[in-house]
Amino acid sequence: MTAFLRAKRREGKTMRWIAAHLGITLGRAVAKAARLRLILHVPRTYVATEPMPGEPAPIGGEREVLDEGRCRWIGADMGTAWRMCGHACANDEPWCPHHKARVFVEEVGR
Ligand SMILES: [Zn+2]
Structure with missing residues (x-):
């Protein structure tokens, strides 16, 4: 294996x-x-969705599902008028660098 x-x-x-x-x-x-x-990255076992210090303000439209290349982090209850983060990210990444760091805990070499 x-x-x-x-x-x-x-x-x-x-x-x-x-x-x-x-x-x-x-x-x-x-x-x-x-x-x-x-x-390279180990996912966290628990990811808090509450806003953190330095949290970028969401720029996605209200309940708008964004295209690739824009962060799809939703820092709100889905029952509310949620917005996706919307800040730039690589096309093969679902999150901007800020939110990726909230999901992955550490960098590990190859
Ligand atoms: Zn983001």
């Missing part, structure tokens, strides 16, 4: 792809990869 995980990470396969091909849960694959220092 370790050699396969190492090789596929180097090829750039996603953890979801690797877990499926190993026949294990995504959580177990991520935990193994983190122990081997093969993943």
Whole structure:
């Protein structure tokens, strides 16, 4: 399992792809990869949605689902007039750097 995980990470396969091909849960694959220092970011087990100091003000429209390239963080109850963050992010990222840092706890080398 370790050699396969190492090789596929180097090829750039996603953890979801690797877990499926190993026949294990995504959580177990991520935990193994983190122990081997093969993943760049480890998701937090709990993510607070309340605004934090330095929180960027949401710029998405009221209840507007934004396109790729704009942060889709929703820091409000879905029953309210929520807004997505809307600040710029990479096209393959769902969140801006501020919100990505709230979801991922640490950087781990490849
Ligand atoms: Zn954001």
